[in-house]
Every structure is written in C-alpha cells, then in structure tokens.
Amino acid sequence: MTTPRPTATLDFLQTRRSVTAANMPPGGPDADTLQSILAAGIRVPDHGKLAPWRIVVFEGEARATFGAQVLRPAFATNQRSDAPETTLALEAARFERAAVVLAVLSTPTVSHKIPLWEQQLSAGAVCQTLLIAAQAEGYAAQWLTEWTAFDPDVRAALDCSGEHDQIAGYIYIGGKATNDSDRPRPDPEAVISRWPS
Ligand SMILES: Cc1cc2nc3c(=O)[nH]c(=O)nc-3n(C[C@H](O)[C@H](O)[C@H](O)COP(=O)(O)O)c2cc1C
Numbered sequence: 001m002t003t004p005r006p007t008a009t010l011d012f013l014q015t016r017r018s019v020t021a022a023n024m025p026p027g028g029p030d031a032d033t034l035q036s037i038l039a040a041g042i043r044v045p046d047h048g049k050l051a052p053w054r055i056v057v058f059e060g061e062a063r064a065t066f067g068a069q070v071l072r073p074a075f076a077t078n079q080r081s082d083a084p085e086t087t088l089a090l091e092a093a094r095f096e097r098a099a100v101v102l103a104v105l106s107t108p109t110v111s112h113k114i115p116l117w118e119q120q121l122s123a124g125a126v127c128q129t130l131l132i133a134a135q136a137e138g139y140a141a142q143w144l145t146e147w148t149a150f151d152p153d154v155r156a157a158l159d160c161s162g163e164h165d166q167i168a169g170y171i172y173i174g175g176k177a178t179n180d181s182d183r184p185r186p187d188p189e190a191v192i193s194r195w196p197s
Helices: 006-015 031-041 061-079 085-092 116-136 152-157
Strands: 053-059 100-106 139-144 166-176
Touching: 006 116, 031 053, 031 100, 031 116, 053 061, 053 116, 061 085, 061 152, 100 116, 116 139, 116 166, 152 166
Parallel strands: none
Antiparallel strands: 053 100, 100 166, 139 166
C-alpha cells in the first residue's frame, strides 16, 4: 500500500475555487489530460456498480453546432418565445464560453434495490470529481446547470428523457486560471456537530 499525501490533497481541497464560465480564459486541457480528467470523473463511489450516469463531451465545433441546432431553438420554444436575435445568439453560444463542456447525465436504473437517491448522489459525485480533477490540473472550471439542464428539448437531444433521468450539470473547463478571491463559506460550527452535542 502506498502512503497517501494528505497534506497536498487537503491543501488543494481547502483552497480550490471555481472560475465562472464568463471569465474562463481561452485554451483548455489537451486530449490526454481531458482523458485523465474523464477517467477520474467516472471513478466514483457507485452503490451496486450500476454506473448510473453518462458523460457527453462537447469540444471544438460541436459546441457551436449544438448551440445552433439545440440550444437556440430550445430557448426560443421553451424559455422565451419573444427573445430578440441578440439574446438568441448569446444562448446559442452558451457552450462556447469554455473549450470543453461535459454534460453529466443522471441515468438511474429504476425499480432497483439500490435507491434512486443513492444513484443520483453518484452522479453528483461524478460532477464534483470532474470539477476537482480539472481544477487540480490548473484549469478554470465551473459546475453549472442554468436553464440548459432542465429544458425538455435539450434533455431529449442528450438522450436524457427517461422519467428519472436528469442533467446533473455541465462542467465547463477553460484554459489555465485560478480564482484568488474566495466567496463566503459556511461557518463550520453551524453545519458540523458532534454527537452527543
Ligand atoms: C448542482 C449545481 C448547479 C449550479 N448551477 C449554477 C448555475 O446555474 N449558475 C451559477 O451561477 N452557479 C451555479 N452553481 C454554482 C457554481 O458552481 C459556483 O461557481 C460555485 O458555487 C462556486 O463555488 P466554488 O468556488 O466553491 O467551487 C451550481 C452549483 C451546483 C453544485
């Protein structure tokens, strides 16, 4: 058994920050690094070994194509039918804010002895692990849902229309960047207790 390196890992986990998709620099992980990030992302706790999740990768031209073929018409149809052209163009370009967008789908096996909730939690673990993996390699990354996670036409285009299927989120990954400002964090005393209190 190898000796873990808790200090480096805990240091990273206690200081990592997301960089918003709007502020991501150009560039992104190369093919090998993205493969490693994806491999880390699917190495998550998974009760029953059901792999109740899928990842759809968007990069390069696919981001604009999906925007034109799916995001734009979905927004016009389901979100805002009177949207002006400027808004539609912005919505179509949503995935182009980052070099890579990973859609994480929660696709549980229903009526299974493993509870639905546990399968959904595993999809959340995929999202967080992808985020951590990308940030650990120095890339700007953010977990977003926005309207694109809930729109029926977007879900259909991603083959995520089963009764219990959901889009757990999109992991946006841009170029290398850190976010040095922190956001308010919960007071540990307010959310962590010991039993008996
Ligand atoms: C499931 C989930 C969905 C989110 N969706 C959005 C969103 O749609 N828009 C947004 O501005 N932030 C959203 N966020 C929050 C961002 O990820 C935000 O950047 C993050 O909370 C920053 O925290 P961090 O620096 O600790 O990573 C979401 C977070 C989670 C966990």
